[in-house]
Amino acid sequence: MYMEIHVVRPGDTLWSIAFAYQTTIEAIRKTNGLTSDLLMPGLALYVPSPAVLPVRYVRIQQDDSLAKLARKWRSTIPLLLQANPDISPTNLPIGNVLAIPSPVRYPIRTIGFIDAFDPASIPELLDEPSASLTYGAVFTYAAQSDGGLSDVDDEELIEALIHRDIDPLMVVSNYAEGTFSPELAESVLQPEARTVLVNNIVHTIEEKGYKGVSLDFEFIPPSSREAFTTFFKELKAAIGDLLLHVNVFAKSEDMPDNPFSGAFDYLAIGASADLVTVLTYDYGYTEGPPDPIAPIGWVEDVVRYAASLIPESSLTIAIALFGYDWPGTSAANTTGPATALSALEAQQKALENYTVIEYDQEARSPYYTYTLNEQKRTVWFEDIRSLSIKYQLLEAYQLAGAAYWRIGYDFPQNWAYLEKNMAVLKTI
Structure with a gap:
């Protein structure tokens, strides 16, 4: 689903990621606001590629078929199957959302x-x-x-x-x-x-x-x-x-x-x-x-x-x-109000503190904890x-x-x- 989203794993480097996505280190730095080569596991990087089409997200209607959807969105059946590996080509569940690689942007x-x-x-x-x-x-x-x-x-x-x-x-x-x-x-x-x-x-x-x-x-x-x-x-x-x-x-x-x-x-x-x-x-x-x-x-x-x-x-x-x-990790030990920071500042703070970024699968949201002045904090x-x-x-x-x-x-x-x-x- 995230063909252009790379979540950093242990051992990854900017060079290895750039090589895998056929792009440059400088392009990855610029797109993701990186100020150094430092990476931490869990960091999500966006690596857009000219070879990868934009993706539409379309709710399946009555009488839809892969062939019909491919024609409508100027895509192909193989691309639809690649973007939706869990679907059955002959039984599209009405109401579900399909990812459709397409040059027609929303x-x-x-x-x-x-x-x-x-x-x-x-x-x-x-x-x-x-x-x-x-x-x-x-x-x-x-x-x-x-x-x-x-x-x-x-x-x-x-x-x-x-x-x-x-x-x-x-x-x-x-x-x-x-x-x-x-x-x-x-x-x-x-x-x-x-x-x-x-x-x-x-x-x-x-x-x-x-x-x-x-x-x-x-x-x-x-x-x-x-x-x-x-x-x-x-x-x-x-x-x-x-x-x-x-x-x-x-x-x-x-x-x-x-x-x-x-x-x-x-x-x-x-x-x-x-x-x-x-x-x-x-x-x-x-x-x-x-x-x-x-x-x-x-x-x-x-x-x-x-x-x-x-x-x-x-x-x-x-x-x-x-x-x-x-300032804290839960309702029981939070000692005051949170401070706001930009998404890029939050990302940079994780890197500066050598902190692994976690991802809550239910909330679909990233978070991490770090220590400042002997106090655990949560972002x-x-x-x-x-x-x-x-x-x-x-x-x-x-x-x-x-x-x-x-x-x-x-x-x-x-x-x-x-x-x-x-x-x-x-x-x-």
């Missing part, structure tokens, strides 16, 4: 969140992912309780996004003093403040040249569910043909009283928004015990439920470009293995695409995978 729209307050330079942020981004969501215009908006120095960033054929989206949130405020959400969603907020958003779009709005309201009190629904409907009416993107907390059933997800009416949001992103990460979160960032079973449960209420053509999943580093993160599984899920459910938190977290494997296997749509 079309997706992507959203990259960009922190407007990040000190990194714009070229450093955008040069690597720019070809793989449809939209750049500038985080964040913070709503104020009376409907006002915080000031954001974003003119240079907007210009840079448009120059790179990326549509800039204005993120509006209830972010205040370093966190998302339930009280602020409740206040600004009241009728009078809500009207002022909509007018201010429209004014800012016209002034700055944004192509749409991304709503990132989190921890909305469940009692404000109807008010939030009214807000995004009024906002969509006000911005017309410009894009309305709404981020929603993940859930696998509707729980109107849930303090995290209760305010999000998936059905209503799907009927009004142009794009919806389900926040399918932070299963393992900073204040909790060490856990996978986005275990695949949980992600699929969330996607299955969301897709039953939100049109697949407007539904996207969130992909983490990061991991978490916890869960995303790598090319866990990432590719999520892209497979995305296509199997025929979703619109993916959103990334956040641009600036280095994850070169992700952009290399997108370039090889997906056709990222541009609107400009």
Whole structure:
């Protein structure tokens, strides 16, 4: 299945891997962000090869056959059998997902969140992912309780996004003093403040040249569910043909009283928004015990439920470009919150500590432990293995695409995978 993913084994070297995949050491280093020749068992490397076709992931339908699928996707029966060694050529189980080597790449729209307050330079942020981004969501215009908006120095960033054929989206949130405020959400969603907020958003779009709005309201009190629904409907009416993107907390059933997800009416949001992103990460979160960032079973449960209420053509999943580093190894001995680090930093930390990277087969997620100042610590993160599984899920459910938190977290494997296997749509 992972024809271009190599998991390092004892005795592997960059030379031996490059020889086996008919590529160069430098290409492997660049694609995987390696700064030296050091490897550790369990490290997953992405080694794209021009000789290997992109892979589509297609759910088997009634009357499908290998010959029919090969014709449709410009593939061959031998390639299908090679990519799916466990299938019976004469008995394809309806509903199962087949890997299909094909030159026809899956079309997706992507959203990259960009922190407007990040000190990194714009070229450093955008040069690597720019070809793989449809939209750049500038985080964040913070709503104020009376409907006002915080000031954001974003003119240079907007210009840079448009120059790179990326549509800039204005993120509006209830972010205040370093966190998302339930009280602020409740206040600004009241009728009078809500009207002022909509007018201010429209004014800012016209002034700055944004192509749409991304709503990132989190921890909305469940009692404000109807008010939030009214807000995004009024906002969509006000911005017309410009894009309305709404981020929603993940859930696998509707729980109107849930303090995290209760305010999000998936059905209503799907009927009004142009794009919806389900926040399918932070299963393992900073204040909790060490856990996978986005275990695949949980992600699929969330996607299955969301897709039953939100049109697949407007539904996207969130992909983490990061991991978490916890002080401890379990709920019993974790002594404080985790710290966030990019996927590349998580990989590099394992190498620097000469640590074997483990892989949880049920969660389809990598992790490792290491010792710092005589304390055991645990890192869960995303790598090319866990990432590719999520892209497979995305296509199997025929979703619109993916959103990334956040641009600036280095994850070169992700952009290399997108370039090889997906056709990222541009609107400009």
